[in-house]
Amino acid sequence: MKFCNKLILTIAFLLLILSSLLSFSFAEASNYPLTIIDDTGSAITIPEEPQRIISTAPSNTEILFSLGLENKIVGVTNYCNYPEKANNVEKIGEMTPLNLEKIASLKPDLILGYGLYQLGEIAPLKEAGYNIIIIEPMTINETLKSIRMVATICGITEKGNSLVESLTQRINKIKTKTSNIDISKRPKIFIGGIYETIWTPGEGTLFNELITLAGGRNIAASLPGWAKISPEFVAKEEPEIIIIPIGAMGQVDESNIKENISKHAGWSNIPAIKSGKIFVVNEDLFYRAGPRLIDGLEKLYEIFYE
Amino acid sequence: MVCNDNVLKVDNLDFSYEENHKKTLSNINFSVSRGKFLGIIGPNGSGKTTLLKIISGILKPSQGKITVFGKELADLSIEKIAQFTSVVPQETSVIFDFKVKEVVFMGRLPFISRINGETIEDYEISREAMERAKCLSLAEKNIHEISGGEKQRVFIAKALAQTPQLLLLDEFTSHLDINYKHEVVKFFKKVLENDKIIIVSAFHDLNLASILSNRLILLNEGKIEKIGTPQEVINEDIFEKVYGTRPTIINHPTLHIPQVII
Amino acid sequence: MNKSSKEIAGYTNWRKKLILTIIWGSFSIVVINFICLNFGVVSVHPKEIFSLLWGSSHDKTNSLIIWQLRFPRIIMATLTGIALSTVGGAFQGILRNPLADPYILGVSAGAALGACTAIFLQYATGYFLTPYLPLFALTGAMLSIYLVYMTAKVRYRLPLEGLLLSGVTVTFLFSAIITILIALSEKGLHSMVFWLMGDLSTANWNKITIVTFPVIVGCLIFFFFSLDLNALSLGEEEALHLGVNIKKLRLRIFIIGSIIIASVVSFTGLIGFVGLVVPHIARLLVGPDHRVMLPTSALLGAIFLPLCDTLARTIIAPSEIPIGAITALIGAPVFIHLLRRKSTKNGL
Numbered sequence: 001m002k003f004c005n006k007l008i009l010t011i012a013f014l015l016l017i018l019s020s021l022l023s024f025s026f027a028e029a030s031n032y033p034l035t036i037i038d039d040t041g042s043a044i045t046i047p048e049e050p051q052r053i054i055s056t057a058p059s060n061t062e063i064l065f066s067l068g069l070e071n072k073i074v075g076v077t078n079y080c081n082y083p084e085k086a087n088n089v090e091k092i093g094e095m096t097p098l099n100l101e102k103i104a105s106l107k108p109d110l111i112l113g114y115g116l117y118q119l120g121e122i123a124p125l126k127e128a129g130y131n132i133i134i135i136e137p138m139t140i141n142e143t144l145k146s147i148r149m150v151a152t153i154c155g156i157t158e159k160g161n162s163l164v165e166s167l168t169q170r171i172n173k174i175k176t177k178t179s180n181i182d183i184s185k186r187p188k189i190f191i192g193g194i195y196e197t198i199w200t201p202g203e204g205t206l207f208n209e210l211i212t213l214a215g216g217r218n219i220a221a222s223l224p225g226w227a228k229i230s231p232e233f234v235a236k237e238e239p240e241i242i243i244i245p246i247g248a249m250g251q252v253d254e255s256n257i258k259e260n261i262s263k264h265a266g267w268s269n270i271p272a273i274k275s276g277k278i279f280v281v282n283e284d285l286f287y288r289a290g291p292r293l294i295d296g297l298e299k300l301y302e303i304f305y306e
Numbered sequence: 307m308v309c310n311d312n313v314l315k316v317d318n319l320d321f322s323y324e325e326n327h328k329k330t331l332s333n334i335n336f337s338v339s340r341g342k343f344l345g346i347i348g349p350n351g352s353g354k355t356t357l358l359k360i361i362s363g364i365l366k367p368s369q370g371k372i373t374v375f376g377k378e379l380a381d382l383s384i385e386k387i388a389q390f391t392s393v394v395p396q397e398t399s400v401i402f403d404f405k406v407k408e409v410v411f412m413g414r415l416p417f418i419s420r421i422n423g424e425t426i427e428d429y430e431i432s433r434e435a436m437e438r439a440k441c442l443s444l445a446e447k448n449i450h451e452i453s454g455g456e457k458q459r460v461f462i463a464k465a466l467a468q469t470p471q472l473l474l475l476d477e478f479t480s481h482l483d484i485n486y487k488h489e490v491v492k493f494f495k496k497v498l499e500n501d502k503i504i505i506v507s508a509f510h511d512l513n514l515a516s517i518l519s520n521r522l523i524l525l526n527e528g529k530i531e532k533i534g535t536p537q538e539v540i541n542e543d544i545f546e547k548v549y550g551t552r553p554t555i556i557n558h559p560t561l562h563i564p565q566v567i568i
Numbered sequence: 569m570n571k572s573s574k575e576i577a578g579y580t581n582w583r584k585k586l587i588l589t590i591i592w593g594s595f596s597i598v599v600i601n602f603i604c605l606n607f608g609v610v611s612v613h614p615k616e617i618f619s620l621l622w623g624s625s626h627d628k629t630n631s632l633i634i635w636q637l638r639f640p641r642i643i644m645a646t647l648t649g650i651a652l653s654t655v656g657g658a659f660q661g662i663l664r665n666p667l668a669d670p671y672i673l674g675v676s677a678g679a680a681l682g683a684c685t686a687i688f689l690q691y692a693t694g695y696f697l698t699p700y701l702p703l704f705a706l707t708g709a710m711l712s713i714y715l716v717y718m719t720a721k722v723r724y725r726l727p728l729e730g731l732l733l734s735g736v737t738v739t740f741l742f743s744a745i746i747t748i749l750i751a752l753s754e755k756g757l758h759s760m761v762f763w764l765m766g767d768l769s770t771a772n773w774n775k776i777t778i779v780t781f782p783v784i785v786g787c788l789i790f791f792f793f794s795l796d797l798n799a800l801s802l803g804e805e806e807a808l809h810l811g812v813n814i815k816k817l818r819l820r821i822f823i824i825g826s827i828i829i830a831s832v833v834s835f836t837g838l839i840g841f842v843g844l845v846v847p848h849i850a851r852l853l854v855g856p857d858h859r860v861m862l863p864t865s866a867l868l869g870a871i872f873l874p875l876c877d878t879l880a881r882t883i884i885a886p887s888e889i890p891i892g893a894i895t896a897l898i899g900a901p902v903f904i905h906l907l908r909r910k911s912t913k914n915g916l
Contacts, residue, residue, distance in 0.1 A: 079754065094754065095754065096754075194690070194696065194698050195687075195698055195701075195759050195762075195763075196698065196701075196767075196769075196770035197759075197762055197763070197767045197769060197770060198769070199758070199762070220886075223886065223887055224887075227886075227887040228762075228769075228887060228888045228889075228890070229609075229886050229887060229888065230608070230609055230637070230641075230769045230881055230886070230888055231637050231769060231770075232608050232609045232610055232633050232637045232638060232881075233609040233610075233885075233886040235610075235629060235632060235633045235637060236609055236610045236629065236633060238629065247691065247755060253694060253695060253696035256696040257696055260696070260698065260699055265636045265637060265640070265772035265773065265774075266632045266633055266635070266636030266637035266772075267632070268632060269628045269629050269632050359805075362809060364805060364808045364809070383813075384808055384811055384812075384813060385811040385813065386811075387811065388809060388810055388811025389811065391809070392809060393805075393806075393809040395803070395805065395806065395809075398802065398803055398806065399803055400801060400802050400803070401664050401665075401666065401801050402666070402801050402851065402856035403851070403855075403856055404798075404801060404855075404856055404857075405855075408798075408855075408857060409802065412798060412799055412802060412810060413810070415795055415798075415799055415810045415811060415812070416810060416811040418795065420792060420795065423583075468810070
């Protein structure tokens with residue numbers, strides 16, 4: 001009997017430890033259900049840790065991958081090309097109009113959407129009970145916040161925090177470098193395009209914020225949003241550096257683009273053209289509200305000061 | 307013996323709008339000399355307007371020959387044709403607000419050189435035409451602001467301004483009041499007398515046709531049922547055959563020309 | 569009472585009207601152009617403009633701006649205004665339709681398709697095609713001219729309805745393809761839409777040298793068709809009876825007009841309302857006689873578009889409003905006003 005008692009006690013003790021261990025992890029998992037408010041102002045309740053996530057924007061995909069959630073992603077758009085592995089994920093099609101059938105068929109338990117316009121499109125799925133979080137970060141800070149929020153939603157708050165930490169460190173590094181530079185010494189920047197009609201990012205755009213943070217002066221900084229401007233304005237502002245953001249294009253065409261810009265009528269007196277400081281950059285680093293914005297920031301600093 | 311130069315001659319004319327379609331006109335033969343008025347009558351759809359269009363040169367016959375003043379119509383361009391043939395249409399739709407005098411003046415177009423422009427004579431002719439057609443007082447008015455009858459006179463003036471040798475009229479009496487009908491008879495008698503032209507007119511109004519025409523063609527389903535003087539053509543038996551009802555025909559008390567009464 | 573035959577008979581004194589129009593028109597163009605030169609993102613004092621034009625200023629940047637950017641832009645606006653107004657007036661005449669505009673016969677849809685194809689291919693293949701965009705547009709325009717011509721031919725004639733229907737059909741067809749291109753190219757969508765809206769900010773002297781000949785020569789040729797267009801206003805058959813060769817006339821006006829429009833639209837995109845409204849204003853001012861009305865249209869267009877463009881680029885400077893929006897905002901109320909005048913005149 002004594003041996004039996006000992007055995008029972010040991011087993012009970014082990015069970016106790018086991019259950020406390022389990023309850024500990026369940027305590028962790030009892031973060032769920034959690035309720036958060038997304039960028040559209042709606043309160044969404046996530047019942048449990050998402051295992052099948054769909055991203056409806058390349059920036060969202062990059063955020064998810066950077067948080068190490070790649071194994072949980074079951075659907076991305078046709079444009080989600082970064083990182084490489086994203087190309088292997090099943091495609092849900094366009095960002096707009098969203099293919100609701102395709103999305104539903106992948107049985108997601110979390111849909112990470114982007115932009116108010118998607119809110120309208122995805123309403124039927126919302127009514128059907130799918131969990132939909134929509135983010136629309138307009139600034140770097142909002143992007144970092146979004147990364148944290150996504151991390152929390154997916155139960156990896158720690159990972160989110162550390163990612164944001166390292167990104168913030170990199171930002172601060174740039175900030176200190178530029179804080180000493182006098183306004184007048186900061187180079188004037190013109191963000192052009194590959195078309196003759198000029199649309200340039202102004203106040204309130206991510207690109208503008210990046211330029212300013214990196215220590216440049218965007219000639220269109222005072223114009224709201226994306227502005228159509230005339231070549232006259234560019235000539236008058238005399239930018240010292242011209243940046244042309246493009247999608248992935250071959251090397252060959254970069255030189256064509258630069259040549260085309262330098263031959264533009266009426267621009268021959270612009271410092272950027274005279275010095276040949278025309279830079280073609282990967283637009284994804286500046287348009288996608290994700291961790292690569294910081295890559296873009298660093299790239300800009302490099303262009304401006306190195 | 308009729309001299310070719312003074313004659314409109316139609317030989318063996320056939321016409322159908324599309325190949326292998328029913329013929330709109332078949333075996334049309336007639337001639338008419340200067341100073342004479344030829345009337346074309348017949349039921350709706352008998353081919354009156356089509357015949358006029360062919361004589362005016364804007365439709366080409368499927369078969370047959372039309373000779374005008376010695377020249378074959380088929381050999382002439384429409385620019386040339388316009389220099390001796392003018393037309394008063396049944397209906398008109400003018401776009402843009404031209405003045406009456408501008409519309410009449412357009413009758414001079416076939417004679418105006420594109421390079422040298424018009425001459426004083428063109429204006430004289432135009433003005434005279436308006437006088438004769440009694441629409442001179444309307445000269446400055448907008449073509450859209452006059453009545454149907456007034457419009458008819460304007461287009462007659464325009465046709466006259468074109469100094470035609472051959473004048474074609476397509477049921478021009480549709481908008482005329484009864485007092486003007488009398489005027490019209492006088493008017494055309496004068497035109498024939500003064501200008502010695504050929505007038506060919508399609509008529510809906512059988513009685514006016516009878517009064518105005520030297521000769522009449524009665525068309526029935528594209529064929530000439532009868533051709534001759536009004537006395538020969540306006541006849542109870544022939545009319546019963548063509549129109550399907552037997553009319554009463556009397557002799558006009560003063561003009562001694564057959565008139566149809568229902 | 570003592571009116572000469574001339575006056576009574578229809579001597580509308582068109583030659584005098586024409587000469588007066590040309591004089592005040594040309595004068596206005598020069599004045600308006602100069603005024604427009606004064607406006608822009610860069611404020612340049614009128615005196616300085618004079619010295620810049622005469623080459624005696626030393627400010628290199630301003631000199632470049634005025635000479636290479638602003639001046640060509642105004643000239644391009646002038647030429648485009650002339651082209652759209654003259655062709656609009658001529659098309660209204662040849663189609664006997666006061667609602668016709670220079671785009672109704674399909675050329676613009678072809679140019680648009682060409683441009684959108686270039687944009688689409690640029691994103692799809694990665695080749696830098698922007699410098700060839702006008703060439704693509706021009707090719708598309710030629711394609712549509714060919715298609716419209718072929719489908720409108722009925723037994724070697726170009727009947728009125730045939731031409732109009734073909735033009736409209738080709739426009740619909742090409743618009744559908746453009747819609748598909750827009751839907752397929754998420755990145756190109758913005759560029760395509762903005763090209764379609766029309767833009768004069770891309771003007772330079774090279775483009776002007778290409779556009780000048782077709783526009784000026786084409787419009788001059790049109791003036792020779794004035795009498796025929798007058799006759800056509802009475803009716804198709806009426807015109808035939810007056811000796812006008814309608815088939816030839818229609819073909820010539822269609823081809824020449826399309827070439828004029830193609831050359832302009834390939835560079836400026838689709839600027840609307842000008843070709844529709846300006847001819848009507850011309851008719852109001854000088855009457856419907858095409859001998860005076862067409863040149864007047866040309867001159868009015870030459871003034872109207874540079875003014876609109878100046879508004880477009882100064883109201884929210886340094887941002888710009890798309891030129892098509894300005895021409896519509898001004899053109900639409902003017903057109904409605906014209907229509908109402910007409911109906912009150914007719915007692916409706």
